[in-house]
Amino acid sequence: MATASGTGGAAAPRLDPNAAPELCWFEQVRREDVALVGGKCSSLGELISAGVRVPPGFALTTHGYARFMRDAGVSGEIPGMLAGVGDDDLEKLEAASQAIREKIEAHHFAWELEDAIAEYYRKLSVRCMVPAVPVAVRSSATAEDLPGASFAGQQDTYLWIRGVDDVLHHARRCISSLFTARAIAYRLRMGFPHEDVALSVGFQKMANSYTAGVMFTLNPGNGDRSVLAIDANFGFGESVVSGEVTPDHFLVNKITLDILERTICTKEITYTVDAKTQKSVKIETPFERQNVQSLIDDEIVELARMGKVIEKHYGRHMDIEWAVDKDLPAGGNIFILQARPETVWSEKKKAQNETEAKAASAMDFILSSLLAGKKVS
Amino acid sequence: MKFPVPHDVKAATIPGTEGWERMYPYQYQFVTDDPVRNQYEKEMFWFYDGLHYPEPLYPFDTIWDEAWYLALSQYNNRIFMVPPVRGVDHRMINGYVYISPVPVKNPEEIGSRVPHFMERAGHYYKNWDALEAKWKVKMEATIRELEKLEIPRLADMEDISVVTDAIGESKGYHLLKNYDDLINLGIKCWQYHFEFLNLGYAAYVFFLDFVQKLFPSIPAQRVTQMISGIDVIMYQPDEELKKLAKKAIELGVDNAVCFSQEWTQVEEALKKLPKGVEWLTSLNLSREPWFNVSTGTGWFHHDRSWNDAMNIPLNGIQTYIQKVKAGVNIERPMEQVRAERDRITAEYRGLIEKEEDRKQFDELLGCAKTVFPYVENHLFYVEHWFHSVFWNKMREVAAILVEHGIIKDVEDVWLLRRDEIKQALWDVVTAWATGVTPRGTQTWPKEVEWRKGVMQKFKEWNAPPAIGTAPEVIQEPFTIVLWGVTNASLADWAKVAEVKDLASVKEFKGFAGSPGIAEGKARVCKTVEDIRQLQEGEILVAPTTSPSWAPAFAKIKACVTDVGGVMSHAAIVCREYGMPAVVGTGHATKIIQTGMTIRVDGSSGAITVAR
Numbered sequence: 001m002a003t004a005s006g007t008g009g010a011a012a013p014r015l016d017p018n019a020a021p022e023l024c025w026f027e028q029v030r031r032e033d034v035a036l037v038g039g040k041c042s043s044l045g046e047l048i049s050a051g052v053r054v055p056p057g058f059a060l061t062t063h064g065y066a067r068f069m070r071d072a073g074v075s076g077e078i079p080g081m082l083a084g085v086g087d088d089d090l091e092k093l094e095a096a097s098q099a100i101r102e103k104i105e106a107h108h109f110a111w112e113l114e115d116a117i118a119e120y121y122r123k124l125s126v127r128c129m130v131p132a133v134p135v136a137v138r139s140s141a142t143a144e145d146l147p148g149a150s151f152a153g154q155q156d157t158y159l160w161i162r163g164v165d166d167v168l169h170h171a172r173r174c175i176s177s178l179f180t181a182r183a184i185a186y187r188l189r190m191g192f193p194h195e196d197v198a199l200s201v202g203f204q205k206m207a208n209s210y211t212a213g214v215m216f217t218l219n220p221g222n223g224d225r226s227v228l229a230i231d232a233n234f235g236f237g238e239s240v241v242s243g244e245v246t247p248d249h250f251l252v253n254k255i256t257l258d259i260l261e262r263t264i265c266t267k268e269i270t271y272t273v274d275a276k277t278q279k280s281v282k283i284e285t286p287f288e289r290q291n292v293q294s295l296i297d298d299e300i301v302e303l304a305r306m307g308k309v310i311e312k313h314y315g316r317h318m319d320i321e322w323a324v325d326k327d328l329p330a331g332g333n334i335f336i337l338q339a340r341p342e343t344v345w346s347e348k349k350k351a352q353n354e355t356e357a358k359a360a361s362a363m364d365f366i367l368s369s370l371l372a373g374k375k376v377s
Numbered sequence: 378m379k380f381p382v383p384h385d386v387k388a389a390t391i392p393g394t395e396g397w398e399r400m401y402p403y404q405y406q407f408v409t410d411d412p413v414r415n416q417y418e419k420e421m422f423w424f425y426d427g428l429h430y431p432e433p434l435y436p437f438d439t440i441w442d443e444a445w446y447l448a449l450s451q452y453n454n455r456i457f458m459v460p461p462v463r464g465v466d467h468r469m470i471n472g473y474v475y476i477s478p479v480p481v482k483n484p485e486e487i488g489s490r491v492p493h494f495m496e497r498a499g500h501y502y503k504n505w506d507a508l509e510a511k512w513k514v515k516m517e518a519t520i521r522e523l524e525k526l527e528i529p530r531l532a533d534m535e536d537i538s539v540v541t542d543a544i545g546e547s548k549g550y551h552l553l554k555n556y557d558d559l560i561n562l563g564i565k566c567w568q569y570h571f572e573f574l575n576l577g578y579a580a581y582v583f584f585l586d587f588v589q590k591l592f593p594s595i596p597a598q599r600v601t602q603m604i605s606g607i608d609v610i611m612y613q614p615d616e617e618l619k620k621l622a623k624k625a626i627e628l629g630v631d632n633a634v635c636f637s638q639e640w641t642q643v644e645e646a647l648k649k650l651p652k653g654v655e656w657l658t659s660l661n662l663s664r665e666p667w668f669n670v671s672t673g674t675g676w677f678h679h680d681r682s683w684n685d686a687m688n689i690p691l692n693g694i695q696t697y698i699q700k701v702k703a704g705v706n707i708e709r710p711m712e713q714v715r716a717e718r719d720r721i722t723a724e725y726r727g728l729i730e731k732e733e734d735r736k737q738f739d740e741l742l743g744c745a746k747t748v749f750p751y752v753e754n755h756l757f758y759v760e761h762w763f764h765s766v767f768w769n770k771m772r773e774v775a776a777i778l779v780e781h782g783i784i785k786d787v788e789d790v791w792l793l794r795r796d797e798i799k800q801a802l803w804d805v806v807t808a809w810a811t812g813v814t815p816r817g818t819q820t821w822p823k824e825v826e827w828r829k830g831v832m833q834k835f836k837e838w839n840a841p842p843a844i845g846t847a848p849e850v851i852q853e854p855f856t857i858v859l860w861g862v863t864n865a866s867l868a869d870w871a872k873v874a875e876v877k878d879l880a881s882v883k884e885f886k887g888f889a890g891s892p893g894i895a896e897g898k899a900r901v902c903k904t905v906e907d908i909r910q911l912q913e914g915e916i917l918v919a920p921t922t923s924p925s926w927a928p929a930f931a932k933i934k935a936c937v938t939d940v941g942g943v944m945s946h947a948a949i950v951c952r953e954y955g956m957p958a959v960v961g962t963g964h965a966t967k968i969i970q971t972g973m974t975i976r977v978d979g980s981s982g983a984i985t986v987a988r
Contacts (some may be wrong), residue, residue: 147500219594225728226592251594257723258892259592260979362580363499363735367491369583371461373850 017300022064023116026057026204030077031314036061038140038200043339045207050313052306052336056127057135057204058120062142064113065199068085068175072107074100078194087188093181096142101176109168117171117203118164124205132162134206134278136337139174142198159236160206160273167203174201205336208273209323211294212237213247215303216342217254217311217318223345225317227260228307232295234285235270237321237337244282245269246303248294252304266290299324302334310339383407383418387470391838394831397471400436400794402443405469422851423468423475424843427940427963429676431920433472433835435791436828437771437798440560441764442467442474442776444567451853453572457501458493459575461852472832475838478853497895501576505747509573512751516569516758517973523562523766527556528773530780531809549806552777557801559770560795573904577613577748579854584745585797587737591729593856596889596980597943598952603722604745605952606715609753614670617663617708618690622697623657628652631698638695638909640687666762672905672925675760683925692909693928700931707931709953725853732918753949761924766784774798780804782818784825792828793821819972844962878966884984887962890948895935896976899969902929915978918969922947930954935977937965937984951979959984 015021015028015036029037029045036042048054070077081100085092108114125133133199138159156177158170177183178199187194212234218225226368231247233239239248245268251261265289273282295303303322310318321338360368387407387886390397398406403544408414434442450464463479481487501508530888531546535679538544581604588600625631630653633646634688672689673680683690685872700707701752728737773792783801793801801817808815900915908929916935919926930936930950934957938947941960951958957979959965965984969975974987 027620051612116927168788222593224592224732226725227594253594253596253599254728255721255978256599256892260596260980262981361735362740363495363502365494365587366498366579366744367460369586370459370852370854371487371578373461373852374586 006012010271015099020063021211022061022067022113023120024059024061025120026054026059026202029059035144035198036063036200037202038062038142038198039340040138040140040338041200041202042192043142046203046313047310047336047339050309052310052313052339053204053334055086055207055335055337056068056124057202058124059140059203060117060201062198064198065175065201066328067110067113068107068172068261069104070108072104074107075104076196077103082184082194085184085188087185090181093185099180102178104176105169105172105289107172109171114168117168121164121167121203128205132164134162134208134273135167136163136202136206137167137174138199138202138204139177141178141203142200159238159271160278162278171201171203177200204337206273207323207325207337208327209236210234210326211299212321212337213240213295215307215320215322216249217221217307217320219251220342226254228254228304230295230300230303233267233270234289234294235272236280237323238271238280238284239267239269241321250295250300251299254304254308257301257304259297262293262357264291264293267294271305295324298330299334306334306336314339314341317345319343380843380845380847381841383423383468383470383475384409384415386841386844391471391834394834395473397831397835400472400792400828400831401434401439401469404793405439405467407470418468419845421466421477421479421845422843422847423477425840425843426474426476427840427842429674430474430923431940433643433832433838434469434474435472435678435832436794437791439469440795440891441486441676444564445571447564448567448571449575452575453853457498457576458488458490459498459853460490464705465853465856470840471838473610474970475844476856477845478851479855480848480852480916492723498576498579499571500745502580502744503675505573509751510570512572513758516566516763519562519569520758520763520766522565523559523763523770523849526562526770528552528555528770528777530777531806532923547810547865549810553799553802556774556799558775559767563767566759570755573748573751574671574755575855577752578762580741580744580748582754582854584741587741588725591734591738592725595725596892596978598889598891598948599725599790601723601943601948602718603725603742603950603951604718604749606711606778607720607746607749608711610757611753611924611946612709612927613757614667614690614924615693616926617667618693619697621656621660621663622694622701622707625656625698626701628656630656631702634696635695636690638688638692640691643691651925664759669756669762669765670925671761671765671923674921674923675756675764678768678771678788680764681770682761685769688909689905689925696928696931698823710955711953711954714953746782757924758972774802776800778805781809781815783815783821785822787827790935792825792832814950817887834902834966846976879964881988882964884966884983884986885962885964885968885983886982887959887965887984888943888948889978889980890938890941890943890945890958891951891956892935892978892980893935893955893957895980896898896974897934899937899971900933900972901966901971901977905929916966916975918975919947922950930956935979936960937969937975937977939963970984 024037026044027048028043029042030049031042031044031046033042037059044054047130078100082096085096109117125131139156156174158173161167161170179198211232211234213230215236216229219227219229230250230252231240232246233245239245246265246266247267249263250259253260267285269282270285271280271282273279307320310320318339319342320336323335323337325335326332384407405416454463455457461481463481466477466479468475480810481490499659505661529551531548531552535547553666558633579750585597585600589595625634630647630650634643636646638645647657658689659741668683668690671680671682672686697707726735726738729738737828771790772787775784775787778784778790778801779787781807790798801821804817896915897914897916898913899918901918911929911932913932914934916937917929917933918937920939921941922938936947936951936958938945938960941947945960948958948960957977959977959979959982962984969986976985
């Protein structure tokens with residue numbers, strides 16, 4: 001079934017960035033295209049190229065963004081709207097943010113661009129064989145997701161968006177989220193010019209997830225690189241990413257793919273799609289399901305295998321969002337939604353490297369270990 | 378963690394056992410009449426050595442405890458000068474042995490021991506292989522000496538050669554002397570036992586430690602897997618059974634070998650067949666020394682060897698014959714084990730980020746691989762070969778005591794301490810020389826009967842896993858490795874111990890001994906004799922296993938033990954066979970009953986019981 005396969009569908013050629021495209025398919029970009037489609041989208045393109053199963057989608061590039069901002073007349077006005085606003089003046093920040101965001105959200109895309117987005121969206125629906133395919137609309141920032149400069153969470157994600165009008169509307173909301181009071185304050189503090197900010201918007205087929213969550217290619221608890229850690233809950237991954245539930249936690253040996261630890265938690269909420277409104281909703285998990293393992297062992301192992309591939313492809317530790325699609329049969333139903341470099345332990349290790357002692361002979365090591373002893377309590 | 382005060386445990390004497398202390402050496406007692414010693418005992422951490430002693434010790438069997446009490450402690454404290462630790466102290470409650478590593482507390486003293494340790498232990502590590510070769514020579518000479526040792530009967534009239542050769546010594550004197558020689562050989566053999574062992578364990582445990590520091594989530598079994606696939610002689614007895622099974626089929630005597638479970642009947646049948654005689658010749662070649670393997674750990678007098686209990690190896694041979702005829706490959710998958718070992722080692726090594734760590738890893742892995750064969754092989758020489766011969770020599774001594782009316786049955790001898798036996802022999806020998814009745818004929822039979830009752834009550838007693846005050850760290854390598862005294866195991870044991878009704882436990886934990894998950898019917902085998910009841914595909918639940926249990930592993934799909942760490946026999950064999958094992962659960966044989974459906978997760982160490 002090729003409906004949702006990232007590598008299936010239209011075999012689009014690699015993009016020529018010099019052509020300043022305003023839209024492109026994920027599979028046309030690679031990780032070096034951050035300037036064009038932001039961290040998230042470029043990373044999805046990269047994943048597809050690595051052979052990882054990713055829900056298909058397309059991106060409004062930074063050129064598309066820039067054009068919109070020009071057309072909306074915002075680009076030129078921002079400096080004026082923010083004049084005299086300090087990074088600690090909350091009231092003024094809020095007021096300026098509101099004004100900018102309203103202006104952005106009220107403005108329509110130029111009709112050529114609007115048509116182009118609609119056409120990409122239609123093609124995506126055809127590829128997925130779902131009319132008006134539900135998509136996740138996400139901002140993909142160019143400065144985001146870089147190790148050491150995590151802007152994560154500063155821009156919004158809108159789930160389960162259907163139909164061209166809604167897609168366009170949420171694309172604008174994503175763009176406007178660049179100008180939350182917090183984001184403005186952050187840039188002011190970092191001395192980052194607002195006009196240099198660029199954003200891409202990703203439109204990705206919603207995985208109709210039965211279960212979803214995150215995966216680290218190391219143990220976030222202790223930095224152990226020989227394991228993968230998986231957090232999972234029923235429904236969309238929102239509940240796990242936002243920390244609204246204590247997810248099921250699995251630890252998998254990276255070398256042998258043994259499941260080393262299974263911690264099944266009481267998972268009280270689920271994000272799912274409301275059948276009537278076709279919107280993502282948060283519901284209380286039926287009582288009898290709250291303590292059920294949300295990811296079965298075979299899926300855990302399959303996911304871990306994908307984690308290994310991703311880590312190997314990038315050559316570094318990764319932080320991965322994934323989902324198990326309920327519309328698809330086992331064996332082809334696990335998708336990677338996002339993958340970005342893990343930052344916490346990567347930084348810590350660099351710091352450690354400088355203080356670490358040299359390798360000792362076996363004898364010296366045995367002696368120092370004897371002296372240290374084994375902790376009992 | 379809170380553990381009972383040793384003296385409180387001891388004070389709760391089991392009714393009818395009052396005075397049991399005289400069955401054991403006096404220094405093994407927890408005391409209340411010596412304030413200094415009493416205080417010391419309260420402050421120390423004593424844990425029940427269930428690995429070696431799943432049951433209470435008979436007075437005579439205490440010999441090996443005394444032997445290693447001395448040997449381990451002297452090597453740590455007086456020979457190698459292990460800096461932070463002296464010896465391992467021993468106590469006994471109701472026949473159960475409690476041990477406690479004694480730390481060196483003064484930092485200055487620790488420091489002053491360091492250079493000596495580096496020189497002395499360093500010499501052994503550096504020259505390991507050459508010294509180990511020497512060890513084998515010493516050990517085999519000791520066993521040969523034991524085999525040759527004569528336990529003379531006392532004749533009414535001494536042989537004429539005593540006169541004609543002017544020997545000048547009587548058989549009575551020889552009996553006393555040779556009994557001493559017998560005991561001394563036993564003690565000597567244990568001197569050798571610990572010559573390398575603690576250094577071996579240290580290399581092993583700290584390699585484990587180092588890898589766990591690099592990879593905090595790595596299961597210990599994965600580290601030990603990096604040292605798997607090295608040929609050790611502990612597998613040889615089992616290999617001999619396989620060889621004999623194949624030989625029987627080759628000679629066409631397999632039906633004769635399989636026709637009865639009674640060795641004597643099978644032997645009779647084989648003697649009548651020409652090819653059967655040929656097979657028996659092969660068998661006899663295998664028996665020395667390989668059938669000296671004990672059916673238990675070798676630590677107890679009732680651990681008979683295969684040579685003593687031929688039905689057991691016969692059962693193993695029969696199992697293998699059936700497997701071979703069914704077209705099953707009975708060889709250990711050594712190539713696979715080695716390939717998997719190399720893959721795992723390389724992958725973990727590849728994850729090490731720093732060059733120094735990689736170098737350290739190589740260094741320690743090399744060291745662990747060097748010491749590994751000794752850590753395994755010494756068991757065959759000492760606990761199996763030597764002990765099996767030794768127990769039978771002791772039975773010859775016992776036969777003389779029976780003959781002279783001191784005890785009623787040969788097997789009563791184990792109820793006497795070794796020094797009491799010496800006294801009784803003096804009683805016998807002087808009475809024999811004088812021509813009167815030994816005094817002991819009136820006193821010992823009664824005492825033996827009483828002691829039998831005491832032993833029975835001891836067996837029914839549940840020894841608490843630990844008593845006294847838990848220290849923050851343990852620095853004694855032997856204790857760390859074999860008992861796996863970790864926070865986790867003690868906490869898990871304590872958790873189960875708190876449950877009054879063991880029949881209600883649905884889930885408990887042990888050490889993840891060998892990876893994989895298996896579900897099936899449990900078969901609780903308290904001794905190796907019970908493995909005959911094992912059915913294909915059952916899960917073996919045992920107090921502990923030893924090499925003589927090897928044929929059991931050809932039938933089962935998983936193994937659970939009460940005692941043992943990731944280096945214990947069960948864990949090692951299961952890893953070689955690629956089947957799950959959970960070891961060191963503390964209470965599995967009490968919680969699980971034969972026929973129950975259980976789930977064994979050898980990767981996490983969890984056991985689930987379907988109730």
